[in-house]
Each structure stands twice: as C-alpha cells, then as structure tokens.
Amino acid sequence: MRMPWRRRTAEISIPTPVQGVVAPGAADTGAAETGVIHLQGVECSYPGSNSPAISGFDLLVRPGEFVSILGRSGAGKTTALRVVAGFEQVSAGYVRVGGQLVGSSFVHVPPDQRRIGLVFQDYALFPHLSVAKNVEFGLKGLQASERAVRIAPVLEMVGMSGYEDRYVHELSGGQQQRVAIARALAPDPVALLLDEPFSNLDRQLRAELRRDIKKIVQETGATTLLVTHDREEALATSDRVAVMGERSIEQIGTPEEVYQNPVSASVARLIGPCELIPGVYRGGIVVTEAGVFPTRTTTDGTVSDGQQVLALMRASELEIEHAGDAEQRTATVELREFAGEFSEYSIRLDSGTLLRVRRRAANGIEVGSRVRVQTRGESKVIVFAVQG
Amino acid sequence: MTFSDVISIGWKSTDAKRPPAFLVASAAAVALAALIPVGYLLVRSVDAGSEWVDIVWQSNTAAIFGRTFLLIALVTVISVSIAVPLAWLTVKSNIPLRRVLSVASVLPLVIPSFVMATTVIEMYSPKGMLQGWLSGLGVTRLPDIYGLGGATLVLVLMTYPYVLLTVRGALRRMDPALEEAARAMGYGPIHTFRAVTLPMLRPAIAGGSLLVALYTLSDFGGVALLRYQTFTSTIMIQYESSIDRTAAAVLSLVLVVIAVLLLLGEGFTRGSGAYHRSTVGAVRVSRRFDLGRWRWLGAGAVGLPVLIGLVIPVGVLVHWLVRGLLNNQELLPLLVPARNSLYVSLLAAVVTVFAALPVAILAVRFQSRMSRFFERSVYIGFGLPGVVVALSLVFFGINVARPLYQSIWLLVFAYGVLFLPASIGALRSTLLQVNPRIEEAAQSLGRSQWRVIFSVTIPLVMPGAFAGGAMVFLLTMKELPATLILSPIGYRTLSSSIWSAASEAFFAKTAAAALLLVVVAGIPTAYLTLRGHGDKTGVSDRPLKLDEAAR
Numbered sequence: 001m002r003m004p005w006r007r008r009t010a011e012i013s014i015p016t017p018v019q020g021v022v023a024p025g026a027a028d029t030g031a032a033e034t035g036v037i038h039l040q041g042v043e044c045s046y047p048g049s050n051s052p053a054i055s056g057f058d059l060l061v062r063p064g065e066f067v068s069i070l071g072r073s074g075a076g077k078t079t080a081l082r083v084v085a086g087f088e089q090v091s092a093g094y095v096r097v098g099g100q101l102v103g104s105s106f107v108h109v110p111p112d113q114r115r116i117g118l119v120f121q122d123y124a125l126f127p128h129l130s131v132a133k134n135v136e137f138g139l140k141g142l143q144a145s146e147r148a149v150r151i152a153p154v155l156e157m158v159g160m161s162g163y164e165d166r167y168v169h170e171l172s173g174g175q176q177q178r179v180a181i182a183r184a185l186a187p188d189p190v191a192l193l194l195d196e197p198f199s200n201l202d203r204q205l206r207a208e209l210r211r212d213i214k215k216i217v218q219e220t221g222a223t224t225l226l227v228t229h230d231r232e233e234a235l236a237t238s239d240r241v242a243v244m245g246e247r248s249i250e251q252i253g254t255p256e257e258v259y260q261n262p263v264s265a266s267v268a269r270l271i272g273p274c275e276l277i278p279g280v281y282r283g284g285i286v287v288t289e290a291g292v293f294p295t296r297t298t299t300d301g302t303v304s305d306g307q308q309v310l311a312l313m314r315a316s317e318l319e320i321e322h323a324g325d326a327e328q329r330t331a332t333v334e335l336r337e338f339a340g341e342f343s344e345y346s347i348r349l350d351s352g353t354l355l356r357v358r359r360r361a362a363n364g365i366e367v368g369s370r371v372r373v374q375t376r377g378e379s380k381v382i383v384f385a386v387q388g
Numbered sequence: 389m390t391f392s393d394v395i396s397i398g399w400k401s402t403d404a405k406r407p408p409a410f411l412v413a414s415a416a417a418v419a420l421a422a423l424i425p426v427g428y429l430l431v432r433s434v435d436a437g438s439e440w441v442d443i444v445w446q447s448n449t450a451a452i453f454g455r456t457f458l459l460i461a462l463v464t465v466i467s468v469s470i471a472v473p474l475a476w477l478t479v480k481s482n483i484p485l486r487r488v489l490s491v492a493s494v495l496p497l498v499i500p501s502f503v504m505a506t507t508v509i510e511m512y513s514p515k516g517m518l519q520g521w522l523s524g525l526g527v528t529r530l531p532d533i534y535g536l537g538g539a540t541l542v543l544v545l546m547t548y549p550y551v552l553l554t555v556r557g558a559l560r561r562m563d564p565a566l567e568e569a570a571r572a573m574g575y576g577p578i579h580t581f582r583a584v585t586l587p588m589l590r591p592a593i594a595g596g597s598l599l600v601a602l603y604t605l606s607d608f609g610g611v612a613l614l615r616y617q618t619f620t621s622t623i624m625i626q627y628e629s630s631i632d633r634t635a636a637a638v639l640s641l642v643l644v645v646i647a648v649l650l651l652l653g654e655g656f657t658r659g660s661g662a663y664h665r666s667t668v669g670a671v672r673v674s675r676r677f678d679l680g681r682w683r684w685l686g687a688g689a690v691g692l693p694v695l696i697g698l699v700i701p702v703g704v705l706v707h708w709l710v711r712g713l714l715n716n717q718e719l720l721p722l723l724v725p726a727r728n729s730l731y732v733s734l735l736a737a738v739v740t741v742f743a744a745l746p747v748a749i750l751a752v753r754f755q756s757r758m759s760r761f762f763e764r765s766v767y768i769g770f771g772l773p774g775v776v777v778a779l780s781l782v783f784f785g786i787n788v789a790r791p792l793y794q795s796i797w798l799l800v801f802a803y804g805v806l807f808l809p810a811s812i813g814a815l816r817s818t819l820l821q822v823n824p825r826i827e828e829a830a831q832s833l834g835r836s837q838w839r840v841i842f843s844v845t846i847p848l849v850m851p852g853a854f855a856g857g858a859m860v861f862l863l864t865m866k867e868l869p870a871t872l873i874l875s876p877i878g879y880r881t882l883s884s885s886i887w888s889a890a891s892e893a894f895f896a897k898t899a900a901a902a903l904l905l906v907v908v909a910g911i912p913t914a915y916l917t918l919r920g921h922g923d924k925t926g927v928s929d930r931p932l933k934l935d936e937a938a939r
Binding site (some may be wrong): 114117125177 | 823825826828829830831832833834835836837839840843844847848850
C-alpha cells in the first residue's frame with residue numbers, strides 16, 4: 001500500500017526499495033551520498049559523566065533501508081538514537097539527517113525541526129488524548145479536513161481502525177505500540193526511529209508485531225533505524241545490522257554477513273548463540289579442549305602459528321559422535337532437547353564449559369554418553385586472536 | 389571548549405535541553421515579583437544600620453527561636469502522620485462513605501486559624517463546654533488549653549489537609565503496577581506501602597510538609613489567641629506597639645532566614661530519585677484495596693480528624709449563632725462580603741496558578757541552579773507573615789506602583805506572593821510523575837518546545853493545577869492581615885467582617901459569617917476533590933473489565 005499523500009510535503013524524497021536506489025530529486029539534497037541518516041565520528045556525553053556514552057560513532061543509513069543497532073544494554077545504543085532525534089547534543093563529529101547537517105559541536109537543530117518519527121520504548125503516548133488525536137498531533141501544519149483524511153489510512157495500516165476514540169489506557173500494550181507507530185509515521189517523517197519497540201511485549205505478540213512493522217515499513221518505504229539488544233529481532237527485521245561494541249559500531253553488514261563473518265569475539269557473542277573456547281592455532285587448524293578443528297579467520301593476517309585464539313563454537317556447525325577412542329571423546333551429553341527435525345544436545349566439556357550441538361533426530365545419543373566433537377561437513381571454525 | 393559550551397554554562401543539562409527563553413523570562417518575572425516584599429525588608433533593615441544587632445538581642449530571640457521550632461516540628465510530624473494514612477484510606481481502600489469522607493477530611497482547611505482557635509478555647513478550655521459535660525462524670529478540671537498544646541492542636545487541625553491534598557494527588561497518579569509488582573514479589577500490603585508506596589509519595593509528603601511548616605511559621609491568629617509566643621506574633625507585637633517599624637522589619641528578615649532553612653531541608657528530603665512512571669502507556673485503572681471488616685475502623689480513622697477539626701468547630705459556631713439569635717442580636721449584611729470573598733479568591737487562584745506554571749515547569753524539566761533559585765525565591769513569600777507582605781506592598785504601592793495602590797490588584801498580588809508555594813508544590817509533584825518521554829515524543833512530531841508545553845505539559849498537569857488552585861482559593865478565603873491592610877477602602881470580605889465582629893465580641897455575628905465562609909469555601913473544595921474520582925487518567929470507581937484484567 002502506498003499512502004496517497006506521501007511525498008506531498010517531503011523535502012527529502014524517500015524511494016521505496018522496489019523503485020531503486022536513488023529517488024528523483026535525491027541527488028539535489030545530497031541524500032545519495034550521505035544517506036538518510038549519517039553519523040560520522042560522533043561523540044556524546046551525559047552531564048556529570050566523565051566518559052562519553054558514545055564516541056567515534058559512524059553509521060550510514062541509506063534511503064529505504066532498515067538498519068538495526070544491536071548492542072548490550074549500556075552500550076550507548078539509545079544515546080545514538082537520541083542523538084539522531086536531536087535530544088542529545090554531540091560534542092564531536094557530524095550528524096546528518098536527509099543530507100543536512102543537524103548536529104555537530106557547533107550546530108544543533110532542535111528535535112522538532114528534524115522531521116524524524118520516533119517510537120519510544122514505553123511508547124510515550126499522550127494519556128490526555130484519544131488515539132485519533134495522538135495520531136493527529138504531528139499534523140499541525142495542515143487543514144483540519146486534510147488531517148482527518150490522513151489519520152484513517154495510517155490507523156488502517158497499523159490495524160487500529162475503529163479505535164479512533166479510545167484513550168490510551170483502554171488499549172493493550174501491543175495496541176499502544178501500533179498507535180505509537182501510526183503517530184510516528186503520520187507526519188511522513190524522513191526516517192523512523194524505533195527504540196527497543198518490542199521489549200515490553202510478550203514473545204508471541206513480539207514476533208507478530210515485528211512482522212507487521214516490517215511489512216508496514218516496506219509498504220511505506222520508510223527509512224528505519226531500530227535499536228535493540230535482541231539479536232533475533234535485529235537479524236530477522238533488518239536489511240543491515242550494526243553491532244555495537246563499547247561506545248561505537250564494531251561491525252555493520254547484512255544479517256548473513258555479520259552472522260557468518262563476525263569480526264571479533266564480542267560481535268560473535270552478540271550475534272548468535274555460541275560459545276567461545278580457548279585454543280592454539282596451528283596453520284589451518286585449532287587445537288582445543290573439545291578437539292581439533294579446521295579453521296578460517298574473518299580478520300585476515302591477524303592470527304599466526306602457535307598463537308592463542310578463541311574458537312567460535314556454534315550448534316549448527318558442530319557434530320557429535322558416540323564413537324572413537326576414549327581420548328577423542330572429550331565431552332559428556334548432559335541434556336537432549338527434541339525439536340522436530342533435529343535434536344539439540346547440551347554437552348559438557350571436562351573443564352565445565354557447556355556447548356550446544358544440533359543433530360538430526362534419528363539415532364539419538366543417550367544422556368550421560370561420552371562423545372567426540374567434530375565440525376559438521378565442510379564447516380570451518382572461526383578463530384579470533386586473543387588480545388594482548 | 390566550543391562556543392555552545394560557553395553559552396550553556398550554568399545549565400546542568402546539555403544545550404539541547406536549554407529551556408525556551410519565554411519560560412525563563414516569565415519564571416524570572418514571577419520570582420522577581422515574589423522577592424519584592426523581602427526587598428522592602430532589606431531596605432528597612434539597611435536603614436536600621438547598627439541598631440540591627442541590638443534589636444535582635446533585645447527581643448530575646450533565642451528563646452522565641454526555640455519555641456517556634458518546637459511548634460513547627462510538632463505540627464509537621466503530627467500532620468504527616470495523620471494525613472498519609474488518611475490519603476491512602478480515601479484513595480486506595482474501600483472504606484464506607486469514602487467519597488463523603490474524602491471531601492470532609494479536607495474541609496478543616498476552610499476554617500480560619502482565629503476561628504478555629506476561638507472554638508477550641510470554647511470547647512476544651514478549663515471552663516469550656518467539654519468541661520461542663522465532663523463535670524457530671526467527676527472530672528473537675530481539664531488541663532490548660534493555652535500554650536504549646538492548644539497551639540499545636542489548632543495548627544495540626546488546620547494544616548494536615550495540605551499534606552492530605554498533595555499526597556492524595558500523587559497517589560491518584562501513581563502507577564498501580566508498582567504496588568502490584570511488590571505484592572507479586574511477596575511483599576504484604578503493609579510492607580508494600582512502606583517499601584514502594586511511601587518512597588513514591590516522598591516528593592508529595594515533602595511538599596506538603598513544607599507548606600505545613602511555613603504556615604505554622606507565619607500563623608498569627610491561632611498562636612496569639614492561644615497565648616503561645618512565636619516569631620510571627622513577636623513581630624506583630626513590634627508592629628503594633630511602635631510607630632517605627634524598623635524592629636519588625638529586622639525580625640522579619642530573621643524569619644526569612646528560618647523559611648530559607650526549611651526550604652533547604654525540604655530539598656534535602658526530596659532526594660534525587662525519579663518519580664515519573666517508567667512503564668508502558670498511560671496510568672492503568674487500579675482496584676481498591678479491600679479492608680474487609682476493618683473498613684469501618686478505617687472510616688472511623690478518617691472520621692476522627694473530621695469530627696475534631698470540622699464538626700465540633702462548626703457545632704460551636706452553630707451553638708453561638710442559635711444563642712445569639714435567641715437573644716435577638718442583629719446579623720451583619722453578609723451578601724456583599726461573600727460575593728467579594730468569592731470574586732477575589734477566584735481571581736487569586738487563577739492568577740497564582742498561571743504564575744506558578746513557568747516556575748514549576750522550569751524547576752522540574754530544566755533543572756539548573758537558576759531554576760532552583762527561581763523556585764526557592766517563590767517559596768519565600770509563604771514564610772513571611774501576611775502582615776509583613778501586606779505592609780511591604782503598601783510601601784511598594786505608594787512609592788513604585790501608585791496606580792495599583794488601593795486597587796483590588798495589589799490585594800491579588802499579595803495573595804499571589806503569599807500562596808504561590810501552595811500551587812507550586814502541587815504542580816511540581818504532578819509534573820514529576822509525567823514521563824518526560826511524552827514531551828520528547830511531542831517535540832519529535834514537529835512541535836517546538838513552547839508548543840509542547842501548551843499542548844502536552846499543561847494538559848497533563850491539569851490535575852495538579854486544579855489542586856493548587858483549590859488550595860490558593862481556600863487560603864485566600866480565610867486570609868486576614870493582608871486582606872485588612874490592602875483591601876480598597878470599604879471593600880469587605882467575609883474574613884474582614886468576621887474579624888471586625890469578633891474584635892467587638894459580637895459572637896453571634898462572627899458565627900454567621902464564619903459559617904458562611906465554611907460553606908462558600910467548602911463547595912468548590914468539594915467539587916475539586918470529587919472531580920478527581922471520575923478522571924480519565926486517574927483512579928476510577930468502575931470495576932475492571934475482563935479484557936483489561938487479561939492483558
């Protein structure tokens with residue numbers, strides 16, 4: 001669905017992904033080069049704190065793209081979002097929205113002039129206004145009749161038609177979330193920012209709403225930046241995932257890229273259920289407590305022969321066998337969970353480390369068995385050099 | 389250091405949070421206006437020169453200091469211990485006659501201190517009505533009512549409703565999920581109240597206590613009639629006994645210092661916690677706590693202060709009225725004073741709440757040394773006795789603002805200076821519970837900061853504005869010294885009528901006007917107290933619907 005009123009007031013055109021990369025007119029504003037949201041070397045500190053919440057922060061979000069910032073709590077993801085929205089001023093670097101410089105050490109465009117749609121973690125709906133009035137709030141520059149015309153399609157899009165006259169406290173959490181999204185999208189923002197939008201919802205509702213939002217965003221072609229600590233959320237919804245380290249982005253790429261080629265142990269930990277075990281690198285293989293595995297690196301040239309490394313162990317890339325010499329059997333099966341086509345095993349290494357291994361369901365291995373750990377098929381184990 | 393760093397010095401928050409200029413300007417204007425009476429005192433004291441020290445020592449200051457602080461501490465502690473349970477019972481429990489009792493429990497507020505004092509003396513003094521009834525039971529002599537005991541009784545009865553109103557407002561806006569969370573974690577109801585509810589109510593309790601302490605500090609009528617000498621009554625004696633008002637001005641400055649100490653104490657109590665809700669959506673509807681068999685006892689607990697603070701005083705007034713009527717005493721014409729009281733009190737309430745808004749918003753949303761200074765300077769007016777404010781405004785009117793002199797506006801100005809803290813307290817505790825993300829959401833939707841204030845902040849603090857306005861209205865209705873001094877010649881209000889009748893010992897006339905005052909002040913109070921109950925965002929009486937319970 002394309003909203004009939006889209007683009008009428010837009011100074012910066014946002015093409016849909018279907019249309020192509022650059023929208024007509026986008027070149028004039030510089031959107032093609034700088035993206036819809038562009039942060040370069042941004043630093044931001046909170047008053048009273050001596051270290052900045054984010055620093056050296058780089059991020060480019062292209063038109064129509066859905067980008068997630070994934071990071072653990074306290075990493076500064078929400079700060080990055082608030083910097084884009086204009087609620088925090090930066091002390092260094094450049095913030096551009098729609099090609100225009102909106103934040104730097106010498107420029108600060110207030111939030112109300114940035115045309116950013118923001119969905120808060122706790123929704124922040126106006127409790128004194130009805131659903132329709134909440135959505136209407138951002139449409140102040142228009143005639144009353146035109147405003148009315150706009151509210152209906154947005155509410156329909158988020159599946160909230162018929163709730164126009166309800167008050168916020170009469171809605172469920174998921175419904176409040178939908179209204180918050182409708183409210184953010186109604187003024188036709190340059191970009192949509194979502195701050196942990198699903199964290200307050202139950203799992204089932206979360207998945208449902210996630211798909212709905214993905215669909216809505218695709219339909220409107222809105223450029224979207226989502227902040228989350230939930231890897232599943234980031235990987236499932238985004239065109240690209242930006243993984244945060246301490247105060248800045250450590251890696252950015254498609255979900256497949258960051259999953260398959262994490263550039264560091266910390267990115268790997270954030271991105272997937274995995275375990276990192278210590279080992280020694282020996283020209284193409286890694287010797288670990290669990291066994292000897294063929295390797296590859298995602299950071300070429302940083303690992304040398306004989307170096308201490310961390311080996312990335314993922315359930316889907318490992319295989320266990322109830323066979324081999326007693327020496328080769330390095331782990332004990334502790335738990336078997338049946339999951340339909342496969343079973344997931346928890347195996348305990350002698351050092352106490354717990355690994356998870358996925359195995360086809362037939363010919364199950366008994367709990368308590370000693371097993372041999374191998375890589376599955378052609379899989380290679382990713383290794384990261386140990387710092388220092 | 390960049391340019392923006394330079395210009396943002398003095399503001400604790402980042403440049404992005406710098407308050408809009410109009411807000412600073414209007415708050416500064418309000419703070420400046422509130423400081424005018426103190427300014428006059430300073431001028432008078434500077435005139436006094438080296439006499440200063442002599443005046444302070446001659447007046448036996450240390451002893452009066454001690455007596456004043458003792459009274460303040462007693463009244464504040466007792467008022468809070470009465471008001472907090474009362475607030476909980478009338479908002480969160482299912483006591484019988486809850487609506488009636490919740491209105492009645494605030495009503496002792498409408499009785500002026502000198503009226504309350506006369507009825508207390510009539511009732512409890514060694515020769516009073518209670519003694520008369522008890523003599524049949526063999527009680528020959530009640531303990532003396534005059535002094536600390538009587539003064540405390542009168543002031544507690546008059547001031548506990550301040551704490552009750554602010555705490556009740558905060559309770560209504562508090563997210564029930566917080567208490568439910570504590571219950572779910574295995575806390576019993578009493579433990580929950582102590583561990584969750586009470587800490588959440590801290591700003592409201594602190595704000596209410598400050599009002600009680602400052603009222604006690606500045607009350608004259610009650611303590612004078614009960615013969616307990618405080619700082620304020622000493623100043624009044626100085627004012628009345630000498631033509632030279634320098635001594636009173638100097639002592640009033642000492643009083644300002646005490647008020648400042650109280651203000652600092654309140655800021656200390658408030659702490660640094662955040663009190664807005666951090667959870668999803670708007671305030672959910674809460675279920676009332678079922679007290680079971682104990683609910684009748686709860687009603688009794690709410691009823692007791694109502695009996696002592698309202699029913700008995702009104703009963704005494706009715707008794708006087710009947711006795712006076714039987715003796716064929718004529719009544720004062722009451723229609724015009726009643727109309728005047730109503731008009732000037734409404735005017736004062738509206739003006740004061742509007743003046744309080746920028747100061748409160750600045751103090752809560754844009755914390756800085758400057759915003760704190762504005763808020764604190766506004767509070768000073770309440771620590772000054774009405775008579776001091778009134779006389780400094782006479783000076784100000786004659787010398788600076790001649791057109792205002794002998795007009796109703798100078799009177800309203802005095803009420804504003806005196807009662808701004810009452811409305812600020814209510815506004816700020818309401819504001820503290822409004823999630824600032826809601827305002828940020830409004831700004832990200834394209835509204836500039838000042839439009840956000842008008843379209844979101846102000847509508848959301850309306851409950852606090854009404855509570856504040858109601859308090860100003862009541863305080864104005866029963867205010868006496870400023871009314872006597874600043875009313876245009878021939879402009880009579882209910883309180884000045886009562887005063888003139890009482891001072892001539894015409895008790896029947898006093899009773900009629902006092903009863904009328906209670907009714908006129910009581911009706912809007914009842915309305916404002918009740919309107920909180922059906923509020924869209926507040927606690928509602930309707931039972932939880934199934935779909936709400938399910939989510």
